Amino acid sequence: MDNLFEKVKANLIISHDEDDELIIVFITSAIAYAESYQHITEGYYSENEMPATTEQAIIMLSSHFYESRDGSTGGFYADNVNASSQIWNTVNMLLRLDRRWQL
Incomplete structure (x- = not known):
């Protein structure tokens, strides 16, 4: 998680x-969301490699959680009322690319 943590901080431009x-709490929550959305076992990414698209979704979602922690849209997209929906749509699209479909 160290590398992911550094990427999230870099994305947020936090030194x-x-x-x-x-x-770290937001990253953990974003990973849990990804595992649930992708229909994989909780803790899967602590033992298995995370695909690049899922990693990008985690970075985006963690950053969104951080920037919106006061309940607002927050952050860079504060002037766009659809920003939250756009972020969730993008995150879900990225997670779908790595989703484990049950046949």
Whole structure:
């Protein structure tokens, strides 16, 4: 998770360590969401390699959680009322690319 943590901080353009624990919580939540959305076992990504598209979805979703932690759209997209929906649509599209379909 260290590499993912560094990527999320870089995406957020954060150089301080005051919110590190909070960011880790958001990454953990985003990974749990991805595993659930992709119909894979909880903890799967702690033992298996994460595909690049899923990693990008985790980075985006973690960043969204951080920027919207006060309940607003927040962050870079604050002036766009559809920003939250756009982020969720993009995240879900990326996660669908790696989804494990049951036949």
